[in-house]
Amino acid sequence: MTVINKEESRLIKKSILLKLEEHLSKRGYKIALDIIILTFFILIIAAPIINIISNVIDNVGEIRNRLFYDELLGNSQWLMILRSLWESFSVAFIAVFIDVLIAFPIAVLLTRGNFPGRKILDFLVDLPMAVPTSALGFSVLLFWKWFNINPGKLLIIFVHVAFTYPYIVRNLKIALEKVDPLLEKAASTLKASKWTVFKTITFPLIREGLIAGGILAFTRSLGETGATIICSGLVETAPIMVVSLRKQLQLPTASFLSLLLIVISLTLLLIVKLVARRKTETKKFWQIHFNWEKYISRPVFSYGLKIFSFVAMAMLILIPSFWIFGEVRSDLPGELFGADNKWAYLWISMVNSFKTGFIVVLIDVVFAIPFAMILVRRKWGKINGILDMILDIPLTIPSAALGFAVFLFWGPAGINLANPGVGMIIFTHLTFTFPFVVRPIAAQLRNVNKGHEEASATLGASKITTFRRITFPAIQNGIIAGMIAAFTRSLGETGATLIVMGAARTVPVQIVDWVEQTAFSSAAFASVVVIIVSAMLLGLTRIFEPARRDFL
Amino acid sequence: MPDIELRNIRKEFNDGKIIALNDIDLKINDGDFAFLLGPSGCGKTTMLRTISGLIQPTVGSVFIDGNDVTERPPQERGIAFVFQDFNIFPLSVFENATYALKVQGYTQEYIIQEGERVLNIVGLADRADEVPVGWGNGDLQRLGLARAICSGAKILIMDEPLGSLDPKISAEFRWELRNIIKDQGLTAIQVTHNQEEAMAIGDYIIIMRDGNILQQDTAKVLYRYPNSLFVGNFLGGINILEGYIRKVHPEDYYDVKVRLGGPTFVIHSPTTKFHLDENVIIALRSEDVYLFPLEYDYENSRADWTGIVLSEGMVTEKFLTGKEKRYIVELDNGDSLSVAKPEVFQYEFLCNQEIKIGLFNEDLRLFKYPDNLAKEMDLQ
Amino acid sequence: MTEIRIENLSFQRDGVEILDNINLTIKDGEYITLVGPTGAGKTSLIGLITGLYKPSSGKIFFDGIDVTNKPPEDRVCGVMFESYALFPHLNVLDNVSYARHMKESDHQETYHISREVIDLVRLTDRDAALPHECSGGMQQRVALARAIVALEKSGILILDEPFKALDAGLRMNLRREVKRIATSPLLNMTTIHVTNNMKEAMMGERIIVLHQGKIRQIGTPDEIMYDPTDLFVANFFSTEINHFSGKVISVEPSETSSPDEAPLLKVVISTEENYILYAITKKIFKEGDEVTFIVRSQYFKARHKRRETKTNNIYGKIKRAKFMGAWLRIELEAKFKPKNWTTETPHTKHTLPKKTIKIEVPTTRTAIHNFMVGEGITVYYPGEFVIVFPRIPKEELNQILRVK
Known part of the structure; x- marks a missing residue:
């Protein structure tokens, strides 16, 4: 509203939209919006987790009796819990270790290299992350069967390597992109050979990204249920145990194990973040073995390493992940349209999956945009940091535990708003998909040129007009990317769904069921369908991925 | 008419740990083109942002056109901003230029008419439909200027608008900028790092340091009669000599003796008072030092030379700086002076040549001896 | 101390001719400025001399030895980059001593030598600061010190737009300061100073004027000022x-x-x-x-x-x-x-x-x-x-x- 004199005012014909935007830009609306958004956030994300703590405290006596002093079993259930935790953590640790080994050269290749087919490779590397893990698990199972590797710990490790690998590569890529190539050039003019540059400049600068990716991969591995059930054989990991405890209606024990998983995951996260901050001692940092560092800087080694990791990646990740395409056999129609009409089940589960996905994503996006604004833009000091931390919790803790927490909070045992079934699946999926929508929006908001918004404000646009014309177009790719990420995540989720689904089925759960019923052809077919859908969705995110266009 | 007044403006950051603006009072009249100048971190950008409403002052009020606008958001102040990094929207040239009219709900006919008029002023009319990707910085800033003018605001605030331009382009563009602002009858405030630019196109200059306004005046007064050593040095390098007051004359004349056996000058200082034996700094601009060959008979050969001959000295360094030749000369008492002479200067001296040095008492300025001389001379 | 000879050097990137047949000899110990408007090819020429880029054709000799195919780490260049390119995770001392650490030498001695150079650029007592804790002027001096240490007091010092990010007033003082350091008798360096500013270009003993990938003129400040080869050079070295x-x-x-x-x-x-x-x-x-x-x-x-x-x-x-x-x-x-x-x-x-x-x-x-x-x-x-x-x-x- 620039100072306008009388003759000029007749030139202005404000549309209803402009008037509304001006009105809504007033302060009161902002406060109301803040309250609504924060209430949603606390109810959806924080409350179930707090609830599970109180639940455990309430039932502490019963849990003690069940675990340690059971009349029939003694403390054998406690020993089983310990066993399952050990299986989960050892698998996660080994899987991440293998990932890191083969991820580095590929990440470097994808960021620094310039070769034909780079985009395709990039897409293929990311795909296992988007595909429902139960479909992936089934594919891996079929692949390794060729090598006579049967369900068991080794196979679990192979599956986990496959679906956690993209998390590491992705985070390494992001970290590498942030490193100014000029720093590496500067180091090479300062007489450092290629390997030494990597050791002294690149690696220290991407260390945090590597750790972030490692944590993410580790927690994902820790929490995975769908693929693990398929490949586990007799091994029982912690999330599987939660699921089976829930099936046996041993609720207090299940809540105890869930809480244990949540606490351990969060502690681990905290420790790693603290350790990551420590700096290497200067003396150690400068220990450079000149001769062999110069020697291995020769191009032949870097090519060798790249070829090795490429082959390893293909063997461990790419081929097993898509092996299933070759497994759709001729007995499929008979099985699918046979007596028990599997096709109908598949169709219903698909409807459930997609319905859940769409509703969840829609609710998410409505709340995620204002929440991302709060996270990035408000200067609330420590509160921003705390909100940011809470937002990470659903990503960190095993989804089975999270599902159980949601079940306790919203279900009959809690405030009784939803019964196991599609409604409760939606509540659960809201919890763990919300961060997936918020993260890319927040990331893009941070990159929005604040100057553009200031320019718009000084040019007379109200706050909401500025948001509509300047901010929204700048973050819309982030919004779409977040929505698709949340949708694929919802589509692929197994662990939490198993706990809250009641009689309803989603596709990944259906796949697990069929594998257990040895209806392999139908399972393979369902897997292929969801893999194709996920691949298409991932392709879509690529289109909307924020293009790194040098626009001012 | 749109004048700007700041009353007792104070801006603190980090809970008062940083004082960006220290109780500033300032008035800028309608139609003025004012420059804000100062070392980095002096508060000049904070001042611009306070006036435009992009940040709120901790204490004090901003008046525009006589109205208190302190509480108003930027879009309601009638101010347009031109940014150093342009902040051109990813829209077409025309859409960028007419953005302000669009978001204020002007009629389409008016938008088209105004857009064409303003793009003509800045010389971008024939590129109206382009999207300005890959444009040179000079053209981007033209568009930034068009966008600001088109908003209809009568006050233009510019934060280093020429700072990202190649020196050559910036030197040409600044005259155009001044012409446009004056033709449109705008009141303008510009921040710059470039002293020459401020002196060239500003009506007057406001010099700031550490959140305070040190001096506000026309370029000529600031350059010739700075009220502090800092201001004098900031507008162009000066020579300083350390001395003390040997005698106080009536009507603010002082006998000042340069230390280490240097000469004595009679210096007029109407604004600052000094007492006997007080330590002082004598400042002299490098172009106000005159150099003569040893054999030059300054009394008889030139009628208009009414200055004094300081002493003999020697040229120790000599280099070209583009418009002038610069000599570093060493005086008998060990002090050295930097001397700037136009290239068309009648004499040419060589390194290690003995010369005579002359000056006018009237060109000498006298300042209190600062607590920290190095800090006072540090421009950072 | 190094003499640089460049013969028929051309450079293309993405099919665009950036440098076209450059012939140039920079004398041993010379302080030379390379000047031209944005996009003239200055940074590319520097990249070719340091070995960060490979030329499309032509040869580069240091002291008569062909270095065209040598990687950057085997050339005797110390570069002060336009954006300084200080390593954000290393403190001032470690940044400055980086190049010394790249050869087998005693840590104490390395730090001793680096501290000498830190004193030379007047950064004493700021050893432990990280780059982001330093002001623009200080960062600039860290970058200069780092380049000097890399040269071990002799070789080719390259200053890429060293004053671009600084106040006009501050530049005047620093110009003399940088030249004082670069031509210091303690050191023995050939200096190439890149700039887009004609006043700064005047610092050089000789000036190379580059425009649209071609050398327009090479000469002393006097020659460039009073005897420019063409209108472009004449105009570039004028205010109006x-x-x-x-x-x-x-x-x-x-x-x-x-x-x-x-x-x-x-x-x-x-x-x-x-x-x-x-x-x-x-x-x-x-x-x-x-x-x-x-x-x-x-x-x-x-x-x-x-x-x-x-x-x-x-x-x-x-x-x-x-x-x-x-x-x-x-x-x-x-x-x-x-x-x-x-x-x-x-x-x-x-x-x-x-x-x-x-x-x-x-x-x-x-x-x-x-x-x-x-x-x-x-x-x-x-x-x-x-x-x-x-x-x-x-x-x-x-x-x-x-x-x-």
Whole structure:
């Protein structure tokens, strides 16, 4: 509203939209919006987790009796819990270790290299992350069967390597992109050979990204249920145990194990973040073995390493992940349209999956945009940091535990708003998909040129007009990317769904069921369908991925 | 008419740990083109942002056109901003230029008419439909200027608008900028790092340091009669000599003796008072030092030379700086002076040549001896 | 200490010719500036010398040894990058000593040597600071120190736009400071200083002028200033210029020629406005040559007296006058009264050709005469300072001078 004199005012014909935007830009609306958004956030994300703590405290006596002093079993259930935790953590640790080994050269290749087919490779590397893990698990199972590797710990490790690998590569890529190539050039003019540059400049600068990716991969591995059930054989990991405890209606024990998983995951996260901050001692940092560092800087080694990791990646990740395409056999129609009409089940589960996905994503996006604004833009000091931390919790803790927490909070045992079934699946999926929508929006908001918004404000646009014309177009790719990420995540989720689904089925759960019923052809077919859908969705995110266009 | 007044403006950051603006009072009249100048971190950008409403002052009020606008958001102040990094929207040239009219709900006919008029002023009319990707910085800033003018605001605030331009382009563009602002009858405030630019196109200059306004005046007064050593040095390098007051004359004349056996000058200082034996700094601009060959008979050969001959000295360094030749000369008492002479200067001296040095008492300025001389001379 | 020789060097990137057939020798121990507008190819040339880029064709020799195919770490270059490129995770001392750590040497000695250089750039006691804790000026000095340590006191020091991010006022002081350090007798370096600023370029013992991937001129500041090879160079090394077109009407040897230098000619020119002037030049012209000549704004001397009939005097009215510190900038509206002007010539007083002349005069006590807007003054420029080129067509002239 620039100072306008009388003759000029007749030139202005404000549309209803402009008037509304001006009105809504007033302060009161902002406060109301803040309250609504924060209430949603606390109810959806924080409350179930707090609830599970109180639940455990309430039932502490019963849990003690069940675990340690059971009349029939003694403390054998406690020993089983310990066993399952050990299986989960050892698998996660080994899987991440293998990932890191083969991820580095590929990440470097994808960021620094310039070769034909780079985009395709990039897409293929990311795909296992988007595909429902139960479909992936089934594919891996079929692949390794060729090598006579049967369900068991080794196979679990192979599956986990496959679906956690993209998390590491992705985070390494992001970290590498942030490193100014000029720093590496500067180091090479300062007489450092290629390997030494990597050791002294690149690696220290991407260390945090590597750790972030490692944590993410580790927690994902820790929490995975769908693929693990398929490949586990007799091994029982912690999330599987939660699921089976829930099936046996041993609720207090299940809540105890869930809480244990949540606490351990969060502690681990905290420790790693603290350790990551420590700096290497200067003396150690400068220990450079000149001769062999110069020697291995020769191009032949870097090519060798790249070829090795490429082959390893293909063997461990790419081929097993898509092996299933070759497994759709001729007995499929008979099985699918046979007596028990599997096709109908598949169709219903698909409807459930997609319905859940769409509703969840829609609710998410409505709340995620204002929440991302709060996270990035408000200067609330420590509160921003705390909100940011809470937002990470659903990503960190095993989804089975999270599902159980949601079940306790919203279900009959809690405030009784939803019964196991599609409604409760939606509540659960809201919890763990919300961060997936918020993260890319927040990331893009941070990159929005604040100057553009200031320019718009000084040019007379109200706050909401500025948001509509300047901010929204700048973050819309982030919004779409977040929505698709949340949708694929919802589509692929197994662990939490198993706990809250009641009689309803989603596709990944259906796949697990069929594998257990040895209806392999139908399972393979369902897997292929969801893999194709996920691949298409991932392709879509690529289109909307924020293009790194040098626009001012 | 749109004048700007700041009353007792104070801006603190980090809970008062940083004082960006220290109780500033300032008035800028309608139609003025004012420059804000100062070392980095002096508060000049904070001042611009306070006036435009992009940040709120901790204490004090901003008046525009006589109205208190302190509480108003930027879009309601009638101010347009031109940014150093342009902040051109990813829209077409025309859409960028007419953005302000669009978001204020002007009629389409008016938008088209105004857009064409303003793009003509800045010389971008024939590129109206382009999207300005890959444009040179000079053209981007033209568009930034068009966008600001088109908003209809009568006050233009510019934060280093020429700072990202190649020196050559910036030197040409600044005259155009001044012409446009004056033709449109705008009141303008510009921040710059470039002293020459401020002196060239500003009506007057406001010099700031550490959140305070040190001096506000026309370029000529600031350059010739700075009220502090800092201001004098900031507008162009000066020579300083350390001395003390040997005698106080009536009507603010002082006998000042340069230390280490240097000469004595009679210096007029109407604004600052000094007492006997007080330590002082004598400042002299490098172009106000005159150099003569040893054999030059300054009394008889030139009628208009009414200055004094300081002493003999020697040229120790000599280099070209583009418009002038610069000599570093060493005086008998060990002090050295930097001397700037136009290239068309009648004499040419060589390194290690003995010369005579002359000056006018009237060109000498006298300042209190600062607590920290190095800090006072540090421009950072 | 290194001599650099560049032979037929060309460089293309993404199919675009960035450098075109560069031939250049930089002498041992020289402080040379490389100057040109943005996009001239300066950074590419530096990248080729340091080995960060590979040339499309041509060769580079350091002290006569072909280094064209050597990687950067095997060349003796220390670079101070435009954005400084300080390692964000290393403190000042570790940044500065980085290159020393790259060879087997004692840590204590490495730090000792680095601290010496840190003292040289006046950063004593800031060893432990991380780059982001340093001000712009300090970061710049860290970058300089790092480059110097890399050279172990001899080699090629490359300064890429070292002052770009700094205040104009601060630049003046730092320029001398950097030159003091680079040419310090403690060190033994060949320095290439890249800049887009003509004042900064004047720091060099010699200047390389680069434009659109080609070397336009290499020479001492005096040669570049007073004997530019073309209009681009002349314009780049001016704040403002005035240009005239005309025809040579007579050529004679100048009295000011000194016997040990190339003979100077006094060229008398009649301009399009029928205005007669002379120029003293080394270049050879003959009667009837079409020429364009330029006079930089700072070469004028101004007087109140009306003396338009004397050669190289222009009389005009002050249209604008602006105080710019040491200089007063005047826009003069000149009406040219030809030398042989009489009332009978076709021009009446109102139709005399007009031209705006931009001049700058010193504001010192002996030079300034209280010039007021609207009054008439006579300006004079010495013939020695006129730069004469064979006639440049109007379009080319406008393109180079960017006239709208």
